[in-house]
Amino acid sequence: MDNTQAIAPPSYSRRQLLNFLAGTTVAVTASAGAYAMGKFFVPPAEKGGAGGGIIAKDVLGNPIPASQILTEAPGTRALVAGLAGDPTYLIVKEDGSLDSIGIVDSCTHLGCTFPWNGNDQEFQCPCHGSRYHPDGSVARGPAPLPLKIVQVAVVDDQIFISPWTDLDPRTGEKPWWV
Structure with a gap:
């Protein structure tokens, strides 16, 4: 061994x-x-404001103060970057304040962006001819649905935009985008 x-x-x-x-x-x-x-x-988290909204911004991503938009004439529709960067119209009311409803600039037919026509007092989509009333409801097709709306709140000269979750004031029904 x-x-x-x-x-x-x-x-x-x-x-x-x-x-x-x-x-x-x-x-x-x-x-x-x-x-x-x-x-x-x-995307980086953004400090929420009124109702969990985001701050309205210009095309360069800079916050837009409410005082800048409120210098415009009553009835003016100012275009800002809203939720998810979607272009959103803010409306200056006759009393010189901002309307609590903003209208998202995206046609419900094919998603085109469109201008506000002050002469005809309506939104007009140049792609396929859809027309919308000043409140965003359909005036003429082929768009099948009213424009998406958002809630607008002004706090300390900052404009906060948040999703619309209540009943649609134009139709009285649950919004189609919720």
Whole structure:
């Protein structure tokens, strides 16, 4: 019988140590890349205001003060960036305040944007001829539904826009976009 004992190998060989270090380096690099891509695709949180709304902004993303829009004549429709960046018309009322209802500038036929025609006092979609009354209800098709509306609130000269979740005041029914 042989009374010799085998020498125990070290707990980590050089190859295992290098494999562990290489795997850790790859995992850390991949995690950092995944984090950066996640931050790119998830928009930054915005401080909510009245009713969880967002602040109305101009085309460059700068907040628009209410005093700037209220210098316009009554009946004016000012176009701002609203919820999800959708163009939204804010209306200056006859008493010089902002209407609590904003109208989203997206045709319900095919999603075109359209201008307010002050001469005809209606929104006119240039793509397929849909026309909307000043409150956003359909005056002439092919648009099948009224325009989407949002809630507008002014707090400390900031305009907050939030989703409309109540009954549609034009139809008296649950809004189609909720």
